[in-house]
Amino acid sequence: MSAGPHYTPYHPRWYRRHVSVWWWLQNRSYTRFVLRELTSVFVAFFAVVYLWQLRALAQGPEAYGQFLARLKTPFFLALDAVAFLFVLFHAITWFNLTPKAMVVRLRGKRVPDWVVVGSNYAAWLVVSGAVAFILLRG
Amino acid sequence: MTSTVALTVARYRPEKESEPTWETYEIPFRKDWVVLDALNHVKDRLDGSLSFRWSCRMGVCGSCGMKVNGTPKLTCATFLSDYLPGPIRVEPLDYFPVVRDLVVDITDFVRKLKQVKPWIIRKEEKALDEGEYLQTPDQLDAYKQFSMCINCMLCYSACPIYGLEPGFIGPAAIALAQRYNMDSRDQGAAERLEILSEPDGIWQCTFVGECTKVCPKHVDPAGAIQQYKLSAATHWVKSLLLPWGTR
Amino acid sequence: MVERITPLLWLLFSAGGTVAALLFPIHLFLTGLAFPLGWLEAPRYEFLHRLLTHPVTRLYLLVLISLPLFHWAHRFRYTLYDGLQLKHLTVLIAVLCYGAALVGTAMTAYLLWTIR
Numbered sequence: 001m002s003a004g005p006h007y008t009p010y011h012p013r014w015y016r017r018h019v020s021v022w023w024w025l026q027n028r029s030y031t032r033f034v035l036r037e038l039t040s041v042f043v044a045f046f047a048v049v050y051l052w053q054l055r056a057l058a059q060g061p062e063a064y065g066q067f068l069a070r071l072k073t074p075f076f077l078a079l080d081a082v083a084f085l086f087v088l089f090h091a092i093t094w095f096n097l098t099p100k101a102m103v104v105r106l107r108g109k110r111v112p113d114w115v116v117v118g119s120n121y122a123a124w125l126v127v128s129g130a131v132a133f134i135l136l137r138g
Numbered sequence: 139m140t141s142t143v144a145l146t147v148a149r150y151r152p153e154k155e156s157e158p159t160w161e162t163y164e165i166p167f168r169k170d171w172v173v174l175d176a177l178n179h180v181k182d183r184l185d186g187s188l189s190f191r192w193s194c195r196m197g198v199c200g201s202c203g204m205k206v207n208g209t210p211k212l213t214c215a216t217f218l219s220d221y222l223p224g225p226i227r228v229e230p231l232d233y234f235p236v237v238r239d240l241v242v243d244i245t246d247f248v249r250k251l252k253q254v255k256p257w258i259i260r261k262e263e264k265a266l267d268e269g270e271y272l273q274t275p276d277q278l279d280a281y282k283q284f285s286m287c288i289n290c291m292l293c294y295s296a297c298p299i300y301g302l303e304p305g306f307i308g309p310a311a312i313a314l315a316q317r318y319n320m321d322s323r324d325q326g327a328a329e330r331l332e333i334l335s336e337p338d339g340i341w342q343c344t345f346v347g348e349c350t351k352v353c354p355k356h357v358d359p360a361g362a363i364q365q366y367k368l369s370a371a372t373h374w375v376k377s378l379l380l381p382w383g384t385r
Numbered sequence: 386m387v388e389r390i391t392p393l394l395w396l397l398f399s400a401g402g403t404v405a406a407l408l409f410p411i412h413l414f415l416t417g418l419a420f421p422l423g424w425l426e427a428p429r430y431e432f433l434h435r436l437l438t439h440p441v442t443r444l445y446l447l448v449l450i451s452l453p454l455f456h457w458a459h460r461f462r463y464t465l466y467d468g469l470q471l472k473h474l475t476v477l478i479a480v481l482c483y484g485a486a487l488v489g490t491a492m493t494a495y496l497l498w499t500i501r
Contacts, residue, residue, distance in 0.1 A: 013152035014235035014243060019301045021470050027208070030298060033346045037464045043405045044457035046413050047450045051493055053416065054446060057437060058500045061430040072421040080417030087413050091406040097345065101364035101399075109276065120406075128411035134436075135415055135428055302467050341391045344463050367395055374392035 039090035042083040049080075095120035143167045143218060144225035145176050147188065150236050158236065161185070162225065173213040173228060174202055177240075190240040197354060200290030204240050205229040210292040210352045231295035233304070247291050250307050253333055254315035259326025277322040284317035284362055286355040293349035293359050305338040309349035309359035312340055316362040319369075331370060340366055394459050394483070401456025408449060443497040451490040458482035 020026075024034040056067035070076060099116035142164045150158040163184050165176045174192055181188045192202040195214040202213045207227050218226065234242035264271065293309040294300050300308050315334060319327045334340050343363050350360040420427035436442045462482040465471050471478060 014237055015150050015152070015156075015158060016235050017232070019233075019298075019470075023298055023301065024468055029348055029351065030346070033298075033348075034464070034468055037344070037460055037468070040457040040460035040464070043401075043409060043453045044461070046409055046417070047453045047457070047489065049416070050412070050446070051450050051489060051496075054450070054493065054496050054500075057430070057433055058496050064430045064433075068421070068427060071417065077418070077421060080413065080421075084410070084413050084417060087405065087409045090402070091410050094402055094406040097347075097364075100345075100358070100361040101368055103361075103365055105280075110279070124407055124410075127407050131408065131411045132415065136425060137428075137432070299467060302470060335392070337388050337391075341388075341395065344460075344467065368399075371392040371396050375396070 036089065036093050039086045039093075042086035043090060045079075045083055046087065091124065095124065141167060143176075143222065145173075145180065146225045146227045147177075147180070147240070148227075148229040149188070149239050150230075151187075152238065158229075167218060167222075169217075169219050171218045173204075173206055173211070173216045173218065173226065176218060176226070177213065177228065188240075189238045198288055200288035203231055203290045203292050203295065205231060205295065210295040212290060212292070212354050215354060231291060233295055233297075233301040234291070244291065246304070247289075247294060247308070247310070250311040251289070251314060253307065254311050254318075254330055255326060255333070256314045256318060258318065258321065258324050259329060260323075261325050271323040273322055280322070281317050281320035284313045284320070284357055284359075287313060287317075287353075287357045287359075288355055290354065292352045292354065296348035296352040298346060298348070299342055299344060303338070303342055306342045307334065307339050309343075309363065310357075312343075312366060313357050313359040313362040316366055319366070331373065334366065335370055335374075340370060343367075394455070397452065397455035398459035399456075401452035401454070401459075404448060405453040405456055409453065412449070437497075437500055443500075447490075447493055447497055450493045451486075454486040454489045455483075458486040 024030045053064075053067055056063040071080070095117055098120055099113040102116065104111040104116060144162050145165050146160050146162045148158045149161045163180050165179050165184075168175070174195055177188065177190055177192075181190075190202070190204070190213075192214065193199040194201070197212055197215045200212075203210060204213050205211070205228070206213065206216050207221060208229075210231055213228070228240065230236045230240045230242050234244065234246070237243050287310055289310060291310070297306075297309055300306050312334065315330045318324045319330060340363055343360075345360060345364060347360045350358045353359060415425065419425040437446075459482070462478050465478050466475055
C-alpha cells in the first residue's frame with residue numbers, strides 16, 4: 001500500500017538533497033539520540049558478563065574465582081566503568097521518556113508526567129536497594 | 139544597536155542551476171520583525187524573484203515552514219532579534235523535494251495524511267433525530283492535543299527516519315490517526331491499525347523525539363506514536379490469545 | 386516474517402529496556418566496580434550457589450539476562466539500519482541480532498536448568 005513517496009521519481013527540475021551517512025553528527029539532538037541508542041551495546045555487554053558469571057558459578061569455585069580475578073584486571077575495570085555510565089544514561093533517558101509512552105488516566109484526568117517519572121525513580125531506588133541488600137549478605 | 143542584519147537565503151532556480159546556491163541580503167533590523175517580514179522585505183524591495191510560501195503570518199496556517207539556522211521553524215513566529223548578530227540562514231525544509239528557492243513539494247505529506255483516514259468512522263451512523271454525539275470535557279481532553287496540528291510539516295523535516303526512509307508515514311499522520319482513535323465518537327481504530335502496522339507505519343519510528351521538539355503547536359507527535367505502539371502491540375497480543383474476541 | 390511479529394519484538398524491547406533500566410545500574414555497579422575494587426565485600430561462592438538453587442533466583446536471572454538481550458537486538462538492529470544506512474543488509478542484520486539474543490537466552494536457560 002505504501003509504495004514509497006508519490007513524487008514523479010525523476011522529476012528533472014526538483015532538487016533532492018542526499019542524506020549523508022553522517023546525518024547523526026550534524027545536530028546535537030541527533031548525536032545524543034544515537035548515543036542513547038548505543039547504550040544498548042553496553043546493556044548487551046553486561047548481560048553477557050552476567051551470563052559468563054552464571055557459567056562460572058555452574059562450573060565450580062575455581063571457575064568463579066577466575067571470573068572474579070578477570071573482573072579485577074584494569075581492562076575490565078575500565079570497560080565496566082564506561083559501561084556503567086552508558087547504562088546509567090540508558091536508565092535516565094528510559095525513565096524520563098516513559099510518561100510519553102504510557103499515559104495513565106485516573107478518574108478521567110491524565111496523571112502528570114512528573115508523577116510517572118517520579119514513581120519510576122522511586123521504584124529504581126527500592127529495587128536497587130533490595131538487590132544490594134541480598135547480594136551484600138553473603 | 140544594529141540597524142541591519144544579514145539574511146543568507148538558499149536560492150534554487152532550476153532553469154539555470156542544478157544545485158541550490160546562497161544569496162545574502164542586508165535587511166533592516168526591527169526588533170518586532172520576524173523572518174517572514176525579512177523575506178517579504180527582500181521580495182518587495184531587493185529581489186522580486188525570491189519564492190516562498192506564507193499566508194496567515196500568525197502561526198495557524200502552517201504555510202511558512204522553513205529551516206532557520208538549521209532548525210525547522212515557522213518563519214512568521216521566529217524573531218530576528220533571537221538570531222543577532224546574524225547572519226541568519228534560511229533554507230527550505232529538509233527531506234522534501236525543492237521546487238524553487240524556499241518552496242518544497244508537499245504531495246507526499248498530503249497523501250500520507252489521507253492514508254490514515256482522518257475522519258470519524260462509525261459502524262453505523264446515528265440517525266439525525268437521535269441528536270448529536272455528546273462528549274464530556276474529559277473525553278475531549280483525551281484527543282484535544284493531537285487535534286491542534288496545523289500541518290506545517292516541521293516534524294517531517296526534523297525526523298531523521300523520514301529523511302532515511304521516505305516511505306515512513308511520519309509523525310503528523312500518526313498523531314492525526316491518534317486524534318481520531320482517541321475520539322470517543324470514532325469507531326475506526328481497527329481500520330487505521332491495518333494501515334499503521336505496515337512496515338512503513340509506526341514501527342519505523344525509533345523515538346528520536348525531534349518531531350515533538352520542533353512542533354509549534356505542542357501536539358507531541360512522538361508521544362502519540364509511542365502510545366500508539368503500545369496500543370497496537372497490546373491489540374496484537376490480544377488478537378493472538380483471543381482471536382475471536384477482537385473487532 | 387520478521388515484520389509480522391514486530392509488535393512482539395517491540396514488547397520484548399520495552400520489557401528488556403525496563404529490566405535494564407531498573408536492575409542493571411545496581412548489578413553493574415556491584416559486580417563490575419564495587420566488588421572488584423574492594424569497596425564492598427563480594428559474595429562468596431557458597432552463598433551465590435545456595436541462592437541459585439532457589440527457583441525464584443533462576444527465574445530472576447533468566448529475566449535479567451534474556452530480556453535486555455532482546456532489548457539490545459531490537460535497538461541495535463534499527464541503529465545499524467538507520468545510522469549506517471545498511472538497508473540492503475536488513476534481513477541479515479535482523480537474523481544476526483535476534484539470533485544472538487535467542488542464543489544468549491538458550492544458553493542462560495540451559496545453565497539455569499542444569500545447575501546443581
